[in-house]
Amino acid sequence: MTTAPVAVQPIPRGTLAGRVGRRALDWVPALVVLVLVFLIWQESIAVFHIKKFLAPQPTAIASTFWTNRHELISAGWFTFQEALGGFAIGCGLALVVALVLARWRGVGRALMPYMIAANAIPIIAFAPIMNAWFDPFSKGSKMAIAAVLCFFPVLVNTLRGLTSVRPQSIELMRSYAAGELETFRRVRIPTALPFIFTSLKIATVLAMIGAIVGEYFGGAFTALGVLIDSRSTTFQFKEAWAGIGVACAYGIAFYLALALLERLTLRGVPSTDD
Amino acid sequence: MSVVEIKDVGKTFEGGTTALEGIELAIGEREFVSLIGPSGCGKSTLLRIVGDLIRPTAGTVRVNGKPAPQARADRDYGIVFQDAVLYDWRTVARNISLPLELARWNRRRRTGRVQEMLRLVELGGFESHYPWQLSGGMQQRVSIARALSFDPALLLMDEPFGALDEMTRERMNLELLRIWEASGSTIVFVTHSIAEAVFLSTRVVVMSPRPGRISDVIEIDLQQPRTAATREEPRFFELVTRVREALHLGSDLDRKLAAPAAEAQP
Ligand SMILES: Nc1ncnc2c1ncn2[C@@H]1O[C@H](COP(=O)(O)OP(=O)(O)OP(=O)(O)O)[C@@H](O)[C@H]1O
Ligand SMILES: [Mg+2]
Numbered sequence: 001m002t003t004a005p006v007a008v009q010p011i012p013r014g015t016l017a018g019r020v021g022r023r024a025l026d027w028v029p030a031l032v033v034l035v036l037v038f039l040i041w042q043e044s045i046a047v048f049h050i051k052k053f054l055a056p057q058p059t060a061i062a063s064t065f066w067t068n069r070h071e072l073i074s075a076g077w078f079t080f081q082e083a084l085g086g087f088a089i090g091c092g093l094a095l096v097v098a099l100v101l102a103r104w105r106g107v108g109r110a111l112m113p114y115m116i117a118a119n120a121i122p123i124i125a126f127a128p129i130m131n132a133w134f135d136p137f138s139k140g141s142k143m144a145i146a147a148v149l150c151f152f153p154v155l156v157n158t159l160r161g162l163t164s165v166r167p168q169s170i171e172l173m174r175s176y177a178a179g180e181l182e183t184f185r186r187v188r189i190p191t192a193l194p195f196i197f198t199s200l201k202i203a204t205v206l207a208m209i210g211a212i213v214g215e216y217f218g219g220a221f222t223a224l225g226v227l228i229d230s231r232s233t234t235f236q237f238k239e240a241w242a243g244i245g246v247a248c249a250y251g252i253a254f255y256l257a258l259a260l261l262e263r264l265t266l267r268g269v270p271s272t273d274d
Numbered sequence: 275m276s277v278v279e280i281k282d283v284g285k286t287f288e289g290g291t292t293a294l295e296g297i298e299l300a301i302g303e304r305e306f307v308s309l310i311g312p313s314g315c316g317k318s319t320l321l322r323i324v325g326d327l328i329r330p331t332a333g334t335v336r337v338n339g340k341p342a343p344q345a346r347a348d349r350d351y352g353i354v355f356q357d358a359v360l361y362d363w364r365t366v367a368r369n370i371s372l373p374l375e376l377a378r379w380n381r382r383r384r385t386g387r388v389q390e391m392l393r394l395v396e397l398g399g400f401e402s403h404y405p406w407q408l409s410g411g412m413q414q415r416v417s418i419a420r421a422l423s424f425d426p427a428l429l430l431m432d433e434p435f436g437a438l439d440e441m442t443r444e445r446m447n448l449e450l451l452r453i454w455e456a457s458g459s460t461i462v463f464v465t466h467s468i469a470e471a472v473f474l475s476t477r478v479v480v481m482s483p484r485p486g487r488i489s490d491v492i493e494i495d496l497q498q499p500r501t502a503a504t505r506e507e508p509r510f511f512e513l514v515t516r517v518r519e520a521l522h523l524g525s526d527l528d529r530k531l532a533a534p535a536a537e538a539q540p
Contacts, residue, residue: 172359177347177348178376182376186361
């Protein structure tokens, strides 16, 4: 007794070049908006006679950036290293704590209120304290601030991911006589990965903000936050804006690196964002 | 020797719901036993107790002559749920090989067995697809292949075709019978469909609710192997009627409706 084979064809996947081309096309509207914003910005400053030192024209900022590019890029690199260090510490700790809390729910119930309270501390209040605890001119104090900012969103999202497994998936593992460790490795962690990546992407931005805000309360002269702060207090707004631009560029690059890592890791999972 | 031996099993949940009471059932090698009964009568609960996914509050269950927890540790059964419960991040082949990985089979053996299973459920060529690229019926076949991949003596199935349309369901029924014959396993199958139960089974166990009990056991003496023509035999209709009557006798509502008439008799 045989039945007719099902007439379902494998899904055509398209060529790599085709997919890259389609991706590039997706970016066109965003680029148009960017160009328009810069044009309007540039022109309205001339048309409405806005004081140039308050809101410099994009072209002026660009040329300032170009003349100061070595200083700006190396200052940005310094700050980025702080952000990266803080990101690694904060996210690493959050992942470990999330695993512990998912495994031993009782610990979670005991600790969660305090972690929520800690998350409510405003970073502006926290930054000077970290500068006092650690050497304000070292990278360590900024890493501490960035780490604190990264910790909570990664913890919460990872924990949700680890515990949002369908009960039947767990029962299935039980039916295979799989232990707790195997269940984590093969079901809970893969289920949590999309959640984890979402929170890591948020954390990249938070880490940059943490490092720069920390530098506002004192830091090495080679740091980007210190540079932006000192230029704006001395009315060198073109330089300050160029510094902000560099901070954004590092932040975006950091974010995109994580987004790329996510794509490579979650190749098989249907993505919800396209 | 019985593959499954259920002795005086009862289950009362923490909230106080008595889902099962006094269940006695022995299932022999190569049997195909269907559990049928109204919603909430404890079919899934009974299946999960046999699989040691939950513990009974009374009685004992033995699988392959061993206590149920030991049988689970020895991977003596495979289970299939109403939803395929495939892992989205694994391809079809890697879903089927998951139990084999957990049983520490080496890669060569795993690949060989996965190919064999794909042929068995007629999904050759789909090994590198992801579950979301398959239709519901195909997903369920992957789930069956996975449950059979490590060659368990017993296959537990909880409404595996409940979510499929009638046409697909009938085709899957035939495929399941073919797989049952080819694999030589014993099957315990939960369903809501009387026709499905009669068509597939060697025995149909009828359950009644509140508390869940076995109200009747009906031998299905239709000729093997069953074919599409089996559904048109007079004996098939007789047995369907027989199971339907047993179901109605077991249900509360029918008991109440029948009661006044019974009292009226002298
Ligand atoms: N985890 C649980 N906790 C408390 N009560 C439960 C639990 N699981 C099931 N029950 C109860 O046990 C009874 C039997 O449930 P079960 O799921 O076994 O029924 P079923 O026959 O499979 O029903 P259906 O045909 O709808 O799937 C129901 O009354 C249900 O409410
Ligand atoms: Mg059920």
